[in-house]
Structures are given as C-alpha cells and as structure tokens.
Amino acid sequence: MFIKGLLKTLNRSLTWRIRCAYRTDIACGSSGVRQAGASFSTTSGGNDRPISRYPIPDRTTLDTDIQETMSEVEEKSGFLPNVFKALAHRPAEFRAFFQYYDAIMNREEGSLTKAEKEMIVVATSSANSCLYCVVAHGALHRIYSKKPILADQVAVNWKCSDLNDREKAILRFAVDVGSSKPITEEHFDDLAKHGLNREDAWDIGAVSAFFALSNRMAHVIDMRPNDEFYLMGRIKREKP
Numbered sequence: 001m002f003i004k005g006l007l008k009t010l011n012r013s014l015t016w017r018i019r020c021a022y023r024t025d026i027a028c029g030s031s032g033v034r035q036a037g038a039s040f041s042t043t044s045g046g047n048d049r050p051i052s053r054y055p056i057p058d059r060t061t062l063d064t065d066i067q068e069t070m071s072e073v074e075e076k077s078g079f080l081p082n083v084f085k086a087l088a089h090r091p092a093e094f095r096a097f098f099q100y101y102d103a104i105m106n107r108e109e110g111s112l113t114k115a116e117k118e119m120i121v122v123a124t125s126s127a128n129s130c131l132y133c134v135v136a137h138g139a140l141h142r143i144y145s146k147k148p149i150l151a152d153q154v155a156v157n158w159k160c161s162d163l164n165d166r167e168k169a170i171l172r173f174a175v176d177v178g179s180s181k182p183i184t185e186e187h188f189d190d191l192a193k194h195g196l197n198r199e200d201a202w203d204i205g206a207v208s209a210f211f212a213l214s215n216r217m218a219h220v221i222d223m224r225p226n227d228e229f230y231l232m233g234r235i236k237r238e239k240p
Contacts, residue, residue: 052086053222062088069098079228081136086223097214104206111196112203115144116170120207122151123158123171124178130215135225142233151233166194170204177208 059067066088074080087094105117118141125133134155141151153161158171173187183205191201217223 049224050222051082051224052089054086054089056085057088059088063091066091066094079226082224082226083132083136086221089221100210104203104210107203109199110203111200112170113144115141116167117203117207118144119151119154119158119163119167120170120174120204121211122154124174124208124211125215126155126158127175127178128212128215130211130218132218132223132225133211133215135229139229139232148234166196169194169196173201174204174208177205178212180212 059070062070070080070084070088073084084094087097105114118137121137122134122141125137138151138155141154142148145151150162154163154171158168158175163171169190173183173191176183176187188198188201191197191204196204
C-alpha cells in the first residue's frame with residue numbers, strides 16, 4: 001500500500017487541528033475538505049495560482065489503483081496533497097515515487113527516528129530552496145518531534161538551531177549528500193562518533209538523495225503546497 005505510514009500520520013494529525021495543514025505540498029493551495037472521490041481543485045490558495053505548470057488530469061480518467069490511492073489519502077486526511085495531483089500527470093512516475101517514498105521513509109530497521117528523517121527532508125529541502133517540501137515536511141517534523149519551534153529553526157538555518165549533537169551530525173552528512181559533495185570516510189567517522197553506523201548512513205543518504213530529486217522536480221513543475229500544512233502541528237486541539 002502506498003505511503004501507509006504517511007496516512008497514519010495524517011490521520012493522527014487531524015486531532016491537532018486546525019486541519020488546514022499537512023497532506024499535500026507546502027501550503028499555498030487547496031481550499032478545504034472535500035469528499036473522497038470528488039473532483040479536486042487545480043489551483044492553489046486564494047490567488048488561484050495553478051498547483052503545477054503541467055496539466056492536472058481529470059481524476060476519473062486515471063487508472064483504478066491511482067484513484068484508490070488518492071481516495072484513501074483524501075478520506076483519512078481530509079484533503080488531497082497537491083503532490084498527488086501534480087504527479088498524476090505521469091502515472092508510472094507517480095507509482096515509482098510513492099513506492100520508493102514508502103521504502104525509505106517507513107523503513108523500520110535502523111536507528112533513525114521518523115522525526116530525524118523528516119528533519120533531514122526539511123534541512124536539505126531548505127538548502128535546495130524547495131518551498132513545497134519545507135512546508136509539508138516541516139509539518140511532519142513538528143508532529144513527530146513535538147517541537148514546533150525546532151522545525152522552523154531547521155528550515156531557516158539548522159546550524160544555529162537547538163538540535164543536539166547527533167542530529168547535527170546527521171544533517172552534516174545529509175546536506176553534503178543533497179548538494180552532491182564527495183562523501184569521504186571522514187563523513188562516516190563523524191556519524192560513528194554519535195552512534196550511527198554505515199547502515200544508518202545509507203538511510204540518511206537515501207532520504208537526502210530522494211528528496212533532492214523531489215526538490216528539483218518541484219521546481220521544474222512549479223508545484224505549490226496546500227494551505228493545510230502551515231498550521232499543522234502548531235496548535236493542539238483542546239481535549240473535551
């Protein structure tokens with residue numbers, strides 16, 4: 001199943017309300033909650049800016065498996081992230097993208113936490129000036145880390161943030177991977193000082209490299225985020 005872990009997070013995040021917040025790609029977009037299976041908006045935010053410079057296909061013309069994925073996400077999160085709409089322009093790439101996303105972001109082996117993986121996405125996407133990924137995954141980082149302020153610090157300048165030494169070692173490695181700098185044994189030695197082995201290094205590299213692709217494609221297609229992401233993980237819902 002595509003992005004199973006992501007669905008779980010989105011579903012849980014609805015209890016954090018205002019639910020204008022995650023599942024799409026970096027909030028500039030989307031109006032409100034829609035019924036699963038309904039036609040979706042192709043513009044972003046109040047300015048009617050398109051969510052992609054490429055055509056958004058009519059949902060009813062898509063293959064059944066893609067429609068089912070969209071409906072599942074929309075039903076559980078209350079909205080459909082724009083990344084699903086935008087990538088549906090290339091169905092084979094849609095499937096490949098979310099399958100690999102699942103493989104690296106929901107991998108249970110290794111010592112990296114979900115918060116650390118989202119931290120990697122935010123920091124490397126910031127280095128690549130990717131609005132969509134910074135906003136969307138900043139929301140996830142807030143949710144997993146339970147530290148709303150920290151996610152904003154990472155997005156602006158992780159070197160000046162309140163991250164601990166292990167987290168900063170992870171980002172030193174990740175940012176160099178994301179910017180295609182040569183990776184040397186010194187990089188692995190730096191990770192080892194903080195209890196991170198070579199399998200952990202692979203995980204860090206995989207997340208950084210995958211989102212380097214995502215960042216660049218977001219720029220190519222001018223993908224806009226949903227508004228929902230901006231408040232997600234910032235305000236807790238009052239318990240009844």
